Amino acid sequence: MSLRGTPDWVSYLVRAGLHAPSADNSQPWQFVWDGRTLELFMHDERGKRGLGADHPANLMALGAVIENLSQAARALGMPAETLQMGDASGSGCMARAVWEHPQSPPGALPAGVQQRHTNRGPFETTALDRRLLAELAVMRQGPLRVAVVSEAQARERWSGLVREASELRFQNEEIHRWLGDSLRFTPEEVARGDGLDVASLLLPPGGESLLRLSLDWRRMVLLNRFGGCKLFALLEAAMLKKCAALVTVIGPASGTGVEVAAGRLLQRVWIALNEMGIAVHPYFVLPDQLHRLRTGRVAPEFVHKVRRIEAAVGELLGSRDETVFMLLRVGVPRVAAPVRSRRLPLERSFSVLVSP
Ligand SMILES: Cc1cc2nc3c(=O)[nH]c(=O)nc-3n(C[C@H](O)[C@H](O)[C@H](O)COP(=O)(O)O)c2cc1C
Incomplete structure (x- = not known):
C-alpha cells in the first residue's frame, strides 16, 4: 500500500486505523495529511451524509479508529503528546498526530489490531477462561x-x-x-x-x-x-x-x-x-x-x-x-477463519493536502 510519499509513521498509523470495524463496513472515516499533521475526520459522504455525524455507530467506529491509532502510536514509541484527541461530536477533526522526530522505521502493525475481525458463525458454549x-x-x-x-x-x-x-x-x-x-x-x-x-x-x-x-x-x-x-x-x-x-x-x-x-x-x-x-x-x-x-x-x-x-x-x-x-x-469459534470484509481503496479514505 503506497501512501504517496508520506513519512513511514503516517502510513503506519493510517494502515492501523483502516483496520477498525464499522457498522455494515461503511468505513465512515477520512484521514488527511498536510505535510506536517495527520488528522482524522468523519467522512462527509460515508459518515455525515450516511447514518449522520452524531450517530453512535459512526462515532463508535471513529472511536475504534482512535484506539487503533493509539495502539499503533505506542508500538512506534511515539511520545504520548504526539497523538491528541479532538472534537468528539463528529463534526470537526477528531484526532491529530504530529511527530517531528520519528525514530526507527516501523515494523509490522500490532498483531491485535491487524487480526481483530467479526465472526458470525456458530460458537462453542464452553465457559470463558x-x-x-x-x-x-x-x-x-x-x-x-x-x-x-x-x-x-x-x-x-x-x-x-x-x-x-x-x-x-x-x-x-x-x-x-x-x-x-x-x-x-x-x-x-x-x-x-x-x-x-x-x-x-x-x-x-x-x-x-x-x-x-x-x-x-x-x-x-x-x-x-x-x-x-x-x-x-x-x-x-x-x-x-x-x-x-x-x-x-x-x-x-x-x-x-x-x-x-x-x-x-x-x-x-x-x-x-x-x-x-x-x-x-x-x-x-x-x-x-x-x-x-x-x-x-x-x-x-x-x-x-x-x-x-x-x-x-x-x-x-x-x-x-x-x-x-x-x-x-x-x-470459541467453530469456523476459525471466516471470510473477512475488505476495505475501500486507500485513496477513498486518505488524502494529502498539498500547500500552494
Ligand atoms: C458500531 C458497529 C455496529 C455493528 N453492528 C453489527 C451488527 O449488528 N451485526 C453484525 O453482524 N456486525 C456488526 N458490526 C460489525 C461490522 O459489520 C464489521 O465490523 C465490518 O463489517 C468490518 O468487518 P471486520 O470487523 O471483520 O473488520 C458492527 C460494527 C460496528 C463498529
Missing part, C-alpha cells in the same frame, strides 16, 4: 465499562430484548434499505471494498436466497404480514443463546464523547478477546433502537414497544442513567 473474565471486568474508558453476561437466565433476557428490537428493525424501511445497500453478492460487488460480503454472514443453506427475496421493501412488508419480521428476529436472537457469554459495553446514556469512548473500549475488548482465540459477533440492533427512541426516530406505533425495551435494559443494568452501546456474542 477466568483470567480473561477478570481482564474484561476491569476494562474502562472514561465513564464506560464492560459487563460479561455468562449466566443462562440473564443471557435469555438479553436475547429476548434483542429479538424484540430486531422485530422492529425488520419493520423499518430506512434500516431495511440501508442493509440492502450494504450487501455485496457478486465478486465485482465484493471487490469494491466496502459493505458486507454475504459470504461473511455465514448464512445457513437457503439463507442467501431468503435474504435476497426479502431485500425488496414491498416484499418484506408482505412477508411481515405473515410474521416474517418475527421469524427473522427469532433466528437472529437464537444465536445469542448458543455462545460462551455476552459481553456488553455500558455507559451513560448521554454526555460529551461517550460514543467515541464506547468505540475505543469496544475495540480494546474485541482485540483482547480475539487475541485469546475468542470469536466476536457484534449485535447493534438493540442499542440502535434505544438511540432512535432518544432522538425521536421511532415510528409512533412502535414507541411504546421501544420504551418497554428501554425499561427492561434499565432493569438489567440496575440503572436508568446508563445504556448499552454494544452487545457482543462471544465464544
